[in-house]
Amino acid sequence: MTPSMAWIALVAAAGLDVVWALTMKRADGFRHLGWTLASLAALAGLVLLLGRSLRVLPVGTAYAVWTGLGAAGTVLLGAALFGETLTLARLAWIALIVLGVIGLRFQEV
Secondary structure (H helix, E strand, O other), X not given: OOHHHHHHHHHXXXXXHHHHHHHHHHHOOOOXXXXXXXXXXXXXXXXXXXXHHOXXXXXXXXXXXXXXXXXXXXXXXXXXXXXXXXXXXXXXXXXXXXXXXXXXXXXXX
């Protein structure tokens, strides 16, 4: 796997992390079978993609990018889909997370 493909896999894993968190919310403590199965599928996919990216990328960088993008995406979609509070301060902190991810992308392999 090339470094570029590893980064694509890592960003896709972060996207599935967002899907996993949102489907967990919809599963409502595993009370809804369809959402529970979707959650487990997203979890399996994100672990697979994260594992593939780790063949090339340093684990510290990959973990920081995966959790950072996953957290940022979940906050934004949580606000859009569930009406969760999104203040200017929260947006500023999310922007810092994204800037950190961009910095790591150009610092590493």
